[in-house]
Amino acid sequence: MPWEHPQNRLTQAVAKRAASGLPVIDLTETNPTRVGLPYPEEELAELLRRGAAPEYPPHPLGIRAAREALAAALSTPGDAVSPDDLVLTASTSESYSYLFKLFADPQDEVLTAAPSYPLLDSLAALDSLVLGHVHLAPGRGFALDPEAVELALSPRTRLLALIHPGNPTGRFLSAQERDAVDALCASRSLPLISDEVFADYSFLADPHRAGPAAASGEALSFSLGGLSKSAGLPSWKLGWIRVGGPPSLRRQALAALELVADSYLSVAIPVQRALAGVLALAPRIRAAILGRVRENLEVLRATLAGHPAAELLEPEGGWSAVLRVCKPISDEELVLELLDRAGVLVHPGYFFDFATEDFLVVSLLPEPTRFAEGVRRLAGYLEQGPR
Numbered sequence: 001m002p003w004e005h006p007q008n009r010l011t012q013a014v015a016k017r018a019a020s021g022l023p024v025i026d027l028t029e030t031n032p033t034r035v036g037l038p039y040p041e042e043e044l045a046e047l048l049r050r051g052a053a054p055e056y057p058p059h060p061l062g063i064r065a066a067r068e069a070l071a072a073a074l075s076t077p078g079d080a081v082s083p084d085d086l087v088l089t090a091s092t093s094e095s096y097s098y099l100f101k102l103f104a105d106p107q108d109e110v111l112t113a114a115p116s117y118p119l120l121d122s123l124a125a126l127d128s129l130v131l132g133h134v135h136l137a138p139g140r141g142f143a144l145d146p147e148a149v150e151l152a153l154s155p156r157t158r159l160l161a162l163i164h165p166g167n168p169t170g171r172f173l174s175a176q177e178r179d180a181v182d183a184l185c186a187s188r189s190l191p192l193i194s195d196e197v198f199a200d201y202s203f204l205a206d207p208h209r210a211g212p213a214a215a216s217g218e219a220l221s222f223s224l225g226g227l228s229k230s231a232g233l234p235s236w237k238l239g240w241i242r243v244g245g246p247p248s249l250r251r252q253a254l255a256a257l258e259l260v261a262d263s264y265l266s267v268a269i270p271v272q273r274a275l276a277g278v279l280a281l282a283p284r285i286r287a288a289i290l291g292r293v294r295e296n297l298e299v300l301r302a303t304l305a306g307h308p309a310a311e312l313l314e315p316e317g318g319w320s321a322v323l324r325v326c327k328p329i330s331d332e333e334l335v336l337e338l339l340d341r342a343g344v345l346v347h348p349g350y351f352f353d354f355a356t357e358d359f360l361v362v363s364l365l366p367e368p369t370r371f372a373e374g375v376r377r378l379a380g381y382l383e384q385g386p387r
């Protein structure tokens, strides 16, 4: 890993603005605990208080009661989740890392789709792996082309990692796409990681959508989730891996994961003891977050409707929205100018590996009046010609 951390131009501009005391409307905020949402704080505190006993009954996969509560929370009609197929981790990032260690040697490859949240770049690098990308075309609604996935596989590809729904695209895989990917992975003995951290945040039901990868299929698969998104509690540091696929492969993978997890034992026992209670509170927190992102999405849609300079690429779920903008400058120049002229901060598409420079990403979490003012200024700025 590089030991130096050169700051990009946007980070420098934000720091300079903050030093000058100039206000910013931050449309990049994706931390749900910083946007004025209500949390059941007393109940959460009581759960931790009750879990705080010092006895230490470690279990590498997570204590049984916690996995049972999680299995019950993840089960849906027709998809009964077994606690024996679950592994608790300290975060989704750690879940990725366990799987990287399990399946790949240094310089092996993990294939993923772009555009995407840039987390996998550093996670892969930290396990000395090489990250490859299949590009999803905005013109095709970010649909996944299984043939392109197949073509992108190399002799060193050890894992396929797909995000469902995508961040920032907000697009879920269709059942058809997932079936094709599952068949490909099964035929190549390639394990599939399905990052489903945003799966609870869907804007409409769609019968053609794929369910959890670990629920069905022939390939060895790993559905990832965690409290950071599904309960809006990144500070609780609890994620999980649900293992799916043929029973013998699944058992082998669980045994190997148990060894990895046993080396770290990273999930705090008080959090595990509190898990059943947190999962019972989670629907309330999720409802507040979903209400917020829906409200802001509506405002974004309405504000941009009359502005041909920006097109909203409708998300199906998640916490972000992608805009295609029509300006004769790069996305980086655009966000710098927007910050300078309108005091609004958005993400340039290149942060997420968009193939071209005409995309912006906004978080749908910010406090609604600030969000509305931010997108109003953004639209106003885009209407003006370049400086």
Ligand SMILES: Cc1ncc(COP(=O)(O)O)c(C=O)c1O
Residues within 6 Å of the ligand: 091, 092, 093, 094, 117, 119, 163, 167, 195, 197, 225, 226, 227, 228, 229, 234, 238, 239
């Ligand atoms: C798609 C995706 N996966 C995983 C993570 C990391 O989740 P965790 O906080 O559980 O490590 C993020 C964080 O934003 C994310 O966007």
